[in-house]
Amino acid sequence: MTTDTRTATYRALRIALNAAPHLSRTAAYKLARDPARWLEAGGGLAEPPDHLATALGVPAAQMEKALGIAAKAGALAARELATAEGLGARILLEEDADYPQVLRQLDAPPPVLYVRGTLYPPEPAGPAVAIVGSRRADSYGEEVADLFARTLAAAGITVVSGFAHGVDAAAHRGALAAEGGTTLAVLGCGLGVDYPRGHARLADEIAERGALLSEFPCGQSPRSWHFPVRNRVIAALAAGTLVVQAAPRSGSLVTARQALDLGREVWAVPGRIFDERSLGPNALIRDGATLVQHPRDILETLQPAHPTRDHQQSLFPAAPEAFKEPDSLAGQILAALPPGAVRLPEEIAAGLGTPVDGVLGALLELELGGWARRHPGGAYGRG
Numbered sequence: 001m002t003t004d005t006r007t008a009t010y011r012a013l014r015i016a017l018n019a020a021p022h023l024s025r026t027a028a029y030k031l032a033r034d035p036a037r038w039l040e041a042g043g044g045l046a047e048p049p050d051h052l053a054t055a056l057g058v059p060a061a062q063m064e065k066a067l068g069i070a071a072k073a074g075a076l077a078a079r080e081l082a083t084a085e086g087l088g089a090r091i092l093l094e095e096d097a098d099y100p101q102v103l104r105q106l107d108a109p110p111p112v113l114y115v116r117g118t119l120y121p122p123e124p125a126g127p128a129v130a131i132v133g134s135r136r137a138d139s140y141g142e143e144v145a146d147l148f149a150r151t152l153a154a155a156g157i158t159v160v161s162g163f164a165h166g167v168d169a170a171a172h173r174g175a176l177a178a179e180g181g182t183t184l185a186v187l188g189c190g191l192g193v194d195y196p197r198g199h200a201r202l203a204d205e206i207a208e209r210g211a212l213l214s215e216f217p218c219g220q221s222p223r224s225w226h227f228p229v230r231n232r233v234i235a236a237l238a239a240g241t242l243v244v245q246a247a248p249r250s251g252s253l254v255t256a257r258q259a260l261d262l263g264r265e266v267w268a269v270p271g272r273i274f275d276e277r278s279l280g281p282n283a284l285i286r287d288g289a290t291l292v293q294h295p296r297d298i299l300e301t302l303q304p305a306h307p308t309r310d311h312q313q314s315l316f317p318a319a320p321e322a323f324k325e326p327d328s329l330a331g332q333i334l335a336a337l338p339p340g341a342v343r344l345p346e347e348i349a350a351g352l353g354t355p356v357d358g359v360l361g362a363l364l365e366l367e368l369g370g371w372a373r374r375h376p377g378g379a380y381g382r383g
Helices: 003-019 025-033 049-056 060-071 073-086 101-105 139-154 167-177 200-209 226-237 251-261 276-286 295-302 329-335 345-352 356-368
Strands: 090-093 112-117 128-132 158-161 183-186 210-214 240-243 265-268 372-374 380-382
Touching (some): 003 073, 060 073, 101 226, 112 200, 128 167, 139 158, 158 167, 167 183, 167 200, 183 200, 200 210, 240 276, 240 295, 251 276, 265 276, 329 345, 329 356, 345 356, 356 372
Antiparallel strands (some): 112 210, 372 380
16 A cells, blocks of 8 residues: 555544544544554554454444444545535644644644634734633623733734633634734634524624634534633644633633643733622732733733734824724713823713713723723722
8 A cells, every 4th residue: 555545544434433423532532543553554454453442542432433434534535624614724733844833832733724814914913912801791791802912913913712602702803903903713613504693794794804723623513611612722723821711610711820830821800899700810820820910911911922023013003093083982981080080980981871881891901002091999080
């Protein structure tokens, strides 16, 4: 059997193992990593099945399933390749040159990746940063995620997140709002599954300016155990992970821990101690994560090793257009803060007849832009 035939056989086997519905992820990782160790390219067994199961650390039942999959790997792989192509996606294997090098640092790299879009720009201007947080983020959390993502993307940094509602979606949209911004969405289901519902248009926009990727077969519905698997990929793709809002024991904290295990940076945005969504980031800060209050905090950390675009000085212009608009919430708040006066967010909200959460989000943007300043007691005045 020629080398090309052997390579094609093993590629098909990896794709088939990854797509098999009744094979555990652990078994799929182990068996796909080195198929030549347990299956000859011609279809024969390298060793007796029970010996193979013991040598590979795979349960005997899983080994038997894998052998059954190997017998029809060509047809299964062809079906997956055709389905991916129909979705406008391609399949990457770990041995491919354009497989993300950073994922090889994982103890068990995904043997197969489905990619819709472009993983990185042809000439990446900077590293990637993961922005993660609660699916039930309030307007403050979404505003923070948008601001950090937009600013980092404008500086040439690729924003990575998990495509969920809340902080994830805000981060993706913030990155897309930046000129030339790119973002990667790592899914906890197959690319062919409409999840979460309502994100189809966002998926199209991400594919145009970045990529959606998943290690799950195209038609695989989301399962609870998929998300820790997805989170390790998010952590591995990024030079660091920013946690915006997260409840205790949330998936975002799992991502942060995995980033730490990989020797990556972990940043957290502090929050109110009475808000459950603040307990996760506050705990990370207590345990040693870097407290960040402005995107510059992250840029300053990354720049020595990863120079970003040289137009960063223009990221915060002296007169942001959003603040000039009299009908914008930020503009209305500035008008309600005459020089020398201080107001509580609740007072501002009551005066403007708008929810206090929206006011808090706009005040944060004004504060980060240098237009407003927080005083003791939670009141705000002009910056």
